[in-house]
Amino acid sequence: MRLITLNLLMCNSVECSGRNQPLFLNPGEITQGTTQFNHNLAVRMLGKLDWPSFTNNALSLGHELPDAITEADHQNQELMQRIFDIMFNIEIQAGTLLCQNCNRDYPIEKGIPNMLPRDQ
């Protein structure tokens, strides 16, 4: 899975249902993707991201990003390329996703997060 996918996932526990709890990545095996840089796509995805949780998870992968992105930053090719690579070219093959609200963790195996609830 990619970091960009993580933004669409939320905790499925009964305790957290209906609340949009961001999940935090504890990465295991990582592989490198080869998606070609696409500036417009990077800018479009930026508008959909929860930036604080994205930067937090990027940091867990060893990539430090600014606290905020401005319109002017969209023209910064070097920064946008770096963000794009973090979004699309880091493939998380194994690890866990942790809900910081209920402490439920979800395993990632063979690149796929297992989001099935265990309390039902």
Ligand SMILES: [Zn+2]
């Ligand atoms: Zn939760």
